[in-house]
Amino acid sequence: DTEVTQTPKHLVMGMTNKKSLKCEQHMGHRAMYWYKQKAKKPPELMFVYSYEKLSINESVPSRFSPECPNSSLLNLHLHALQPEDSALYLCASSQPSGTAINSPLHFGNGTRLTVT
Amino acid sequence: EDQVTQSPEALRLQEGESSSLNCSYTVSGLRGLFWYRQDPGKGPEFLFTLYSAGEEKEKERLKATLTKKESFLHITAPKPEDSATYLCAVRSNTGNQFYFGTGTSLTVIP
Numbered sequence: 279d280t281e282v283t284q285t286p287k288h289l290v291m292g293m294t295n296k297k298s299l300k301c302e303q304h305m306g307h308r309a310m311y312w313y314k315q316k317a318k319k320p321p322e323l324m325f326v327y328s329y330e331k332l333s334i335n336e337s338v339p340s341r342f343s344p345e346c347p348n349s350s351l352l353n354l355h356l357h358a359l360q361p362e363d364s365a366l367y368l369c370a371s372s373q374p375s376g377t378a379i380n381s382p383l384h385f386g387n388g389t390r391l392t393v394t
Numbered sequence: 395e396d397q398v399t400q401s402p403e404a405l406r407l408q409e410g411e412s413s414s415l416n417c418s419y420t421v422s423g424l425r426g427l428f429w430y431r432q433d434p435g436k437g438p439e440f441l442f443t444l445y446s447a448g449e450e451k452e453k454e455r456l457k458a459t460l461t462k463k464e465s466f467l468h469i470t471a472p473k474p475e476d477s478a479t480y481l482c483a484v485r486s487n488t489g490n491q492f493y494f495g496t497g498t499s500l501t502v503i504p
Contacts, residue, residue, distance in 0.1 A: 320496050333490060375487070375488075380445050380485075387437045390435065
């Protein structure tokens, strides 16, 4: 069982819809991540929050809007997506740089998003 | 520039046929090298952390080793349930980023 929980597991949305992906971690980590993964490719970093502040945005289009309400929760708000945004969206957590050395990423099982 | 390269891209083994996966890296100050297993449609599952050259970690049929330039994931007498994609990632001392290799897709044939 993963200690990083993502909901929903599957999501189908039209290009005009607004939806949100949710992530919760119970590992006491203070860094949280959103990754996008296409088939047969490695995870691609989108956003990093460290101590609830956005620390990395990998030039992600504004139709993706992250939010970190507290140290355990991470949301990804979706609006006006394109079919090419269909992918597996992964949430992960870790200890921030400068605290625990060697802290790995721990992933949730992802949300499979299909944009029609 | 921090970079991770994995080889081979794909590997097919007979059940019981041992082999190794390679992860080569260049990083400005290693803060950890990590191995993950990923099954289709699931998130990557953390396997090992390696930090110091010469370090080794083991779990069941898997053994990970680290040098200053590369890491190996040795699979001894694999079983079909070991079939998955194995990802390698490194963390540098420049911040919260992790750099992933492109993975090795392992298939173990009964």
